[in-house]
Amino acid sequence: MTKAKASQLIALGEHLVSKGLSLGADEVEVSILEGTEFSVDVRMGQIETLLEAGSRGLSLRVIKDQKTAHASSSDLDRTQLEYLIRNAVRRAELASRDECAGLPQLEKKHIESSSLLLYDPEIPLLDPKDKIALALETERIGLSDKRITNSHGATLETRAMRTFLINSSGFRRDYEETFCSLGLGLQAGDTDNKVEGSWSSAKRHFSSLETPEKIASTCIERTVRQLHPKKIRTQIAPVIFEPPMTSWLMGFLCLCVSGTAIYQRASFLADKLGKKVAGEEIFVSDDGLMPGMLGTAPFDSEGVPSQKTEIIEGGILKNYLCNTYAAKKLKVRATGNADGSGIGPHNLYLHKGTDSPDTIISTLDKGLILIRTIGYGLNPINGDISRGAFGLWVEKGEIIYPVSEITISGNLGQILRAIEMIGNDLEFRSPIAGPTIKISGLTLAGA
Amino acid sequence: MNPLSYEDHFYLKDSDLRKILDMALSRGGDFAEIFLEHRTFSLINMEEDIIKDTSESISLGLGIRVNSGEKTGYAYTNDIAIEKINRASLTAASIAAGGPAQRSLPLSSAPLPHNYYQVIDPAHKSSLQDKISLVRRTYEAAYSFDPKIKKVKASLVDYIQNVRIINSEGLDRTDGRPLIKLVCLAVAEHANKREGGYCGGGGRVGLEYFRDVLTPEEIGQGAAEESLHLLEAVLPPAGEMPVVLAPGHSGVLIHEAVGHLLEADFNRKKTSIFWDKMGTRVGRPSLTIYDDPTLQGFRGSYNMDDEGTTPQKTPLIVNGKLVGLLQDRLSSRLMGLPVTGHGRRQDYTCIPIPRMSNTFIDKGEYDPGEIIKSVNKGFYALKYQGGQVEDSGKFTFSVSSGFLIEDGHLTSPVKQATLIGTNIDILKKIVKVGADLQFGFQTGTCGKEGQAVPVTDGCPTLKIAQMTVGGQT
Numbered sequence: 001m002t003k004a005k006a007s008q009l010i011a012l013g014e015h016l017v018s019k020g021l022s023l024g025a026d027e028v029e030v031s032i033l034e035g036t037e038f039s040v041d042v043r044m045g046q047i048e049t050l051l052e053a054g055s056r057g058l059s060l061r062v063i064k065d066q067k068t069a070h071a072s073s074s075d076l077d078r079t080q081l082e083y084l085i086r087n088a089v090r091r092a093e094l095a096s097r098d099e100c101a102g103l104p105q106l107e108k109k110h111i112e113s114s115s116l117l118l119y120d121p122e123i124p125l126l127d128p129k130d131k132i133a134l135a136l137e138t139e140r141i142g143l144s145d146k147r148i149t150n151s152h153g154a155t156l157e158t159r160a161m162r163t164f165l166i167n168s169s170g171f172r173r174d175y176e177e178t179f180c181s182l183g184l185g186l187q188a189g190d191t192d193n194k195v196e197g198s199w200s201s202a203k204r205h206f207s208s209l210e211t212p213e214k215i216a217s218t219c220i221e222r223t224v225r226q227l228h229p230k231k232i233r234t235q236i237a238p239v240i241f242e243p244p245m246t247s248w249l250m251g252f253l254c255l256c257v258s259g260t261a262i263y264q265r266a267s268f269l270a271d272k273l274g275k276k277v278a279g280e281e282i283f284v285s286d287d288g289l290m291p292g293m294l295g296t297a298p299f300d301s302e303g304v305p306s307q308k309t310e311i312i313e314g315g316i317l318k319n320y321l322c323n324t325y326a327a328k329k330l331k332v333r334a335t336g337n338a339d340g341s342g343i344g345p346h347n348l349y350l351h352k353g354t355d356s357p358d359t360i361i362s363t364l365d366k367g368l369i370l371i372r373t374i375g376y377g378l379n380p381i382n383g384d385i386s387r388g389a390f391g392l393w394v395e396k397g398e399i400i401y402p403v404s405e406i407t408i409s410g411n412l413g414q415i416l417r418a419i420e421m422i423g424n425d426l427e428f429r430s431p432i433a434g435p436t437i438k439i440s441g442l443t444l445a446g447a
Numbered sequence: 448m449n450p451l452s453y454e455d456h457f458y459l460k461d462s463d464l465r466k467i468l469d470m471a472l473s474r475g476g477d478f479a480e481i482f483l484e485h486r487t488f489s490l491i492n493m494e495e496d497i498i499k500d501t502s503e504s505i506s507l508g509l510g511i512r513v514n515s516g517e518k519t520g521y522a523y524t525n526d527i528a529i530e531k532i533n534r535a536s537l538t539a540a541s542i543a544a545g546g547p548a549q550r551s552l553p554l555s556s557a558p559l560p561h562n563y564y565q566v567i568d569p570a571h572k573s574s575l576q577d578k579i580s581l582v583r584r585t586y587e588a589a590y591s592f593d594p595k596i597k598k599v600k601a602s603l604v605d606y607i608q609n610v611r612i613i614n615s616e617g618l619d620r621t622d623g624r625p626l627i628k629l630v631c632l633a634v635a636e637h638a639n640k641r642e643g644g645y646c647g648g649g650g651r652v653g654l655e656y657f658r659d660v661l662t663p664e665e666i667g668q669g670a671a672e673e674s675l676h677l678l679e680a681v682l683p684p685a686g687e688m689p690v691v692l693a694p695g696h697s698g699v700l701i702h703e704a705v706g707h708l709l710e711a712d713f714n715r716k717k718t719s720i721f722w723d724k725m726g727t728r729v730g731r732p733s734l735t736i737y738d739d740p741t742l743q744g745f746r747g748s749y750n751m752d753d754e755g756t757t758p759q760k761t762p763l764i765v766n767g768k769l770v771g772l773l774q775d776r777l778s779s780r781l782m783g784l785p786v787t788g789h790g791r792r793q794d795y796t797c798i799p800i801p802r803m804s805n806t807f808i809d810k811g812e813y814d815p816g817e818i819i820k821s822v823n824k825g826f827y828a829l830k831y832q833g834g835q836v837e838d839s840g841k842f843t844f845s846v847s848s849g850f851l852i853e854d855g856h857l858t859s860p861v862k863q864a865t866l867i868g869t870n871i872d873i874l875k876k877i878v879k880v881g882a883d884l885q886f887g888f889q890t891g892t893c894g895k896e897g898q899a900v901p902v903t904d905g906c907p908t909l910k911i912a913q914m915t916v917g918g919q920t
Contacts, residue, residue, distance in 0.1 A: 043716065049519045049798060052538045055508070056525060070490075070502035074525040080505065087503060094575050096497030150718050152838075187838065191723055192871070194839035231915075234686040264494065265598045265634055266643065341500070375843030376833040377865050381634060381643045386865040386917050388835070388843030404841060407865040407917025409685070445685035445865075445917040 006162065006174065009034065012076065013166035016060060016085055021168055023089045025062040027103045028168045031301060032058045035161030038128065042135045043153030044143075052128075059340075062088045063102055067095040070341060100328035106169045109305045110298075113175035117292035120205040123178040124160050131156050134182060134212060141216035142184050147224045152185030152198070158206070171303040179294070180206050184219045189227055195404075197223030197372075202430065204292055222371070226390060229404035232446040238367035239408065239442045240360055240394075243425060245370045246434030250350055252412055253284065254432060256380045257311055257319075258343045259326025268383040268413055269317060277317045278416035281353065284312040286321060288336055288346030295347040295431030300338040306346060309335045312416075321345065350434035353422025357436040360421045362397040368444060369394060370408065383412040389444070406446040415439055457483055457509070457527055461554055461619075467511065468551035468615050470536040475546025476513035476520070478776075479539070480614040482753065483509045484795040487571060488606040493582045494599065496590075501575065508795040511535050515543035517781060521798050552617035559622060559751055565744035566653035570605035570627045573654055578603050581629055581654070581663050588667025589633040595678065596671050598634040603627070612755040620755040625651055626746065626901060628890045631666050635674035642680070642862070644673025645830075645847075647890040650746045650903075673830065677848055680862035683918030684851075689825035690866065690914040691818055691852060695885035696830050698904030702806050702893065703834035703842045704870040705736060706904075709763050709771070710789075710801040710895075711778035713838055720840035720871060721769060730767040730874040733811045737762055738773055740788060740804035746889045747804035747902040751788070754799050758788030763806075764874075775801045793898035803893060807905035811880025815908035818879050820855040826916050827852050828866065831887075840870040865917035873911060881908030 013030040020028035034056040041048040058081065059072035069092035071084045113119075139154040157180065164174040183200025199219035201210035241249060261267035269277065288306025290296050299305050302324055310318045320330065323338035337343050361369065369392040377386040386409040392399045423436030459467075464481060471479035490502040508525035509532065520542025522535035570578065586601040605627040613619045630647030646669030648661035657663055692700060713719035721729075740748050740758035752758055754776050763771050772778075775790030778801055790799035819827065827850040834844030846864040850857040886905035893902040 047518050047542070049521060050542050051521045051798070053521075053523045053535070053796065054526065054531070055523065055796070068500050070500060071504065072502070073505040073507075075505055075507040076526075084503065084505065091501045091503065091575060094498070094579065095501055096499070098497055098499060150716070152716075152718060187718060189839075191717075191720055194718075194720060196837055196839055264600065265636070265641070266632075268641065341502075374835045374837065374841070375845050375865060375867075376835070377843070377845035377863070379643070379832075379847075379863060381641050384863045386845060386863050388841070388865060388867040388917075405867055405869065405915060407685075407843065407867050407915065409682070409863070409865065409917050443685055443918070445867075445915055 009164055010166065010172065013164055016081060017166055017168050019082060020062050020085050020089065023086055025064050025089050027063040029061040029103055029302070030058065030166045032056065032164040033161060035159060036124070037157070037159045038131065039155060039157040040132050040135050041153050041155045042132065042139055043151055045136065045140065047132060048153060060085060060088065062092050064089060064092040066097045066099060066101045067092045068098065068101045069095060100325055102324070103167055103169050104302050104304050104324040104334060106171055107305055111289065111305055113298040115291065116289065116296050116298060118175060118177040118204055118296060120178045122206050123158050123180060126158065126206065131158065138182060138184050138212035138216050141212055142186050142219055145220045147188050148186050148220060149189060150187040152187070154184045156182045165299070165303050167303060173299065173303070175298050178204055180209055182209055182215055184215055186219050186223045188223045195223060195226035197226065202294060204294065225392065226402045226404065229402040231405050232393060232403050232444060234445045236441045236443050238364060239439045240364060240367065240369045241437045241439065242369065242371055243427060243435055245373070246350060246437050247430055247432050248373065249415065250284065250348055250434045251432045252378050252385070254345050254348050256383065256412065257321055259320045259322035259330055260343050261380055262320050263326055263329040267380045272317050273320070275317055276315050277413065278312050278315040279419055280315045281422060282312050282315050282416060282419060283351035284349070285310050285351065286337070286345050286348040290347050293347045293428050295345060297346065300336045301340055302338040304334050304336040304338060306336045345431055347428060348432045349426060352424050352426035352435045354424055355421050357423050357425050360423055360436055360438050361394060363421065364394045364397060366395050368403065369399065373408070385410050385412060406444050408442050408444055410442045464613055465551055465554065467532060467536045468613070470533060471511055471513050471540045472549035472551060472615055474540040474543040475548065476515045476540060476543040477549065478514040478615055479551065480512045480612065480754070481509055482795055483611040484608065486606055486608040489571070489604065491578055491582050491603045493586045493601045498579055498582070506794065510795040511539045512798060513539040513542050514777060518542050519777065519798055523796050549615070551615035554613055554619040555617050556619035559620060560757060561741065561750060563741055563743055563748040563750055564625055564651040566625050567655045568653040569625060570654055571607040571625065577654065581657055584663035585629060585631050585667040588664040589631050589671040592668055592671035593635070593675055595635045595637045595675060596633050597636045600632045601667065603629045614755065618755045620751050622750050624749060627652060629657060629663060629666055630890055631670040633670040633674045635678050637678050640678055642674050642677035644670045644677065646670040646673065647888050650744045650889040651748055652744045673848060676860050677862045680848065680860040683826060683861045683864040683916055685916060685918040687913050687915050689822045690911045690916065691822060691825060691827045692906065692909040692911065693827065693829045694815065694881060694883045694908045695905055696887040697828060697909065698807055698887050698906045699831045699834050699844055701736060701808050701906055702803060702902070702904040703836040703844055704873055705763065706738065706803045706806045707836045708838065708840060708870060709773055711772040711774045711782065712801050714772055715778045715782050718838040720838065724769050727769055728767050729769050729871060730764060730877060732766045733880045734764055734767050734874065734877055735809040736764040736807070737809060738789070738803050738806045742805050745805045745903050746891065749804070752790045753792040754790040756786050756788040756790060758804065761787045761789070773801045773803060775799055791900050793900060797898050800896060800898070802895065802900055803902050805903045807884065807886065808880065808907065808909065810882050810884040810907045813879045813881050815881040815883050818881055818908050818910050819852060819857065821879070821910065822852045822855060825852040826861065826864065827857055842870060843867045867915045867917060873914065876912040876914070877909055878912045879910035883907045
């Protein structure tokens with residue numbers, strides 16, 4: 001983005017802040033997002049869809065007499081925006097007084113976004129032809145394996161964006177960031193015995209994306225290993241979570257430690273701060289400052305600086321993730337996790353242990369390696385989990401056959417206490433991550 | 448806000464639009480389309496006894512699509528400057544390999560043949576006070592229902608989505624789609640147990656719906672009742688057993704297990720398990736399934752789809768035989784089958800793809816009471832959190848509440864079960880179809896390839912001979 005364009009958007013934000021104040025608001029916050037995106041879907045060696053776009057959006061919050069109203073628009077016409085902010089001030093008057101409403105105080109602490117390695121200057125300069133070629137190559141390798149019978153295609157995406165945040169407390173900052181991803185989906189088996197798998201790599205820097213060979217071979221392996229599944233009988237058995245499944249479990253934990261869910265009493269972890277909620281070897285953190293990671297940012301959507309927050313330390317629940325509002329509600333400090341009007345993680349992860357995944361599998365006398373789940377079946381209110389599952393059945397430390405059409409059920413509170421082994425294979429493939437883990441027992445429903 | 452005409456928002460005359468279409472075809476594409484959208488959206492949230500927040504959003508933008516054979520080029524912009532639109536047009540055009548430029552046909556606009564929206568008192572023109580009052584009534588109905596109700600959240604969201612679609616074949620159509628939903632979540636606590644209940648309603652209707660069809664009080668009480676019901680509930684038994692699906696909400700099974708895999712794109716690409724089964728028998732003769740975008744006031748209905756096609760009630764399975772697919776323009780052209788009006792998109796940033804609207808199993812002949820009586824030991828599924836299917840036909844859906852069936856009677860309440868199966872297998876196991884067709888909440892949203900669209904689904908009471916239920920051993 002040109003300097004002139006950036007200063008134009010900052011000027012627009014400042015104009016709206018002063019407009020809101022002059023209309024009677026006590027506090028005003030304006031955020032503007034501008035970005036470009038490119039994506040190509042290829043399938044069976046052909047381009048299926050090519051998308052290229054530039055877009056922008058503005059959202060604002062006004063607070064008057066401790067009453068809040070929000071508005072947003074993709075139309076940046078000044079008249080339109082002035083209409084919206086006028087309406088927002090009027091709507092705020094109709095809302096109820098809420099003593100926790102308000103913007104965060106301006107903090108002196110400032111994180112230089114360049115130190116966080118969020119932006120790859122190569123991404124906006126990439127030639128679409130090269131990006132298309134990369135997607136085609138990934139799918140070609142995937143289809144070259146004789147066991148693969150159909151393809152969902154490969155997708156390459158790149159995005160570059162700039163976020164501006166301006167508010168009436170004097171906050172005025174912006175940062176640029178980039179994302180790219182390359183993914184593949186495959187099927188194996190004939191029509192009535194299909195299995196499917198997918199694999200992708202997502203990064204901020206183009207040069208760190210996994211190669212087409214790596215993505216395709218992983219995808220092939222993850223697809224064909226599910227061929228000719230069996231059902232198992234209903235039982236309680238130890239279960240090993242592969243890293244993507246641990247990430248999924250941590251994603252559920254993230255919902256349950258969101259300050260919003262806590263003050264709404266919509267989480268089983270309400271009232272549990274300082275209490276033991278997991279085994280002693282369990283450490284879970286959220287870190288917004290890890291350079292180059294997907295969930296890293298200098299500040300959150302309210303301008304609170306990012307930080308590292310310990311969520312579970314040695315099994316003790318240490319902190320909830322909070323925006324300014326939830327923090328006031330719960331009488332704690334905001335953790336820099338505001339995400340629009342909600343709360344979101346930065347890089348949330350289960351700390352790694354010392355065992356290799358192979359060692360963990362070798363300890364399994366009879367049990368399941370969980371490789372995929374589908375469906376909903378997560379209830380933060382009580383921690384209950386119930387999902388459709390795919391896995392590999394293990395006996396005496398050896399994988400003997402794939403398993404499908406089963407469900408796993410359990411409870412997050414119980415699972416956190418039943419983690420017996422933690423792998424050394426932590427990788428940040430998504431903003432929420434975790435290594436291989438072994439759970440002492442879960443209910444598997446089958447035949 | 449005064450509804451402005453498209454010209455006011457986009458400053459584009461018909462002659463400008465023709466120029467943009469011609470530019471989109473300048474590299475030899477065989478079809479070009481412009482999708483213009485202006486949407487205003489409003490939200491009111493109440494929790495902890497106060498109107499916590501209100502929100503208003505405006506979304507304005509246009510998407511340009513070019514097809515060249517099986518390929519699609521797409522570009523969108525919400526910066527409505529003509530040079531940005533031209534750039535988007537050339538970007539989309541580049542999907543074609545550079546054949547001779549094509550020309551678009553003159554635009555011919557005509558009103559849509561039907562109006563499936565039932566609006567007397569449009570939400571987007573109503574006062575904020577009136578809408579706040581609906582939210583308060585919902586909240587209070589839930590909160591005052593029982594002292595065990597500890598937290599309530601009620602919210603009202605509504606939008607009006609104005610769409611204009613023009614294409615290189617001369618199509619020029621507009622649609623103004625209203626949508627509203629009022630929902631309530633109640634949390635009950637008792638004896639160290641905590642459970643949530645949900646209820647809601649709405650559709651492509653006006654505020655009169657909450658007076659004439661479903662009142663805020665009924666929504667609030669519905670959520671409270673479910674949370675109290677779940678406090679008493681036990682976890683389900685695990686294993687294979689006969690399952691009876693309650694009418695209405697159980698439509699999610701049809702949506703997941705059948706609907707998605709009859710979307711034409713999955714069959715054209717042969718990734719769906721159904722692709723080679725058209726015309727064959729997949730269920731018993733009592734099984735008939737439709738997708739119908741023309742149901743009056745329903746959340747999944749529309750006067751035209753997002754490609755400007757007039758929608759049709761589409762039979763998918765008739766008397767057990769697979770007869771139809773949900774088509775968009777691209778798949779119908781490539782497969783040589785007629786369009787059905789199921790090309791939908793989330794908004795101007797997305798390409799249209801085949802989607803469901805209102806999907807249901809048609810009513811059968813059994814008395815619902817008789818169906819329950821026919822089960823000695825089994826599970827009755829009442830309400831759901833959602834479901835998911837993959838192209839292989841494996842699906843799951845999450846039951847938030849239900850009952851045990853013992854000796855032909857509903858007994859203990861049950862919570863948090865998962866039903867899992869493979870669609871071709873389950874379709875054959877639907878052994879009894881009730882005479883009591885109902886639809887689930889008018890609040891559902893379906894996701895596919897990252898695009899969310901409003902849908903509903905429905906069914907009568909169904910008996911499935913044998914199904915895997917996930918629960919406790």
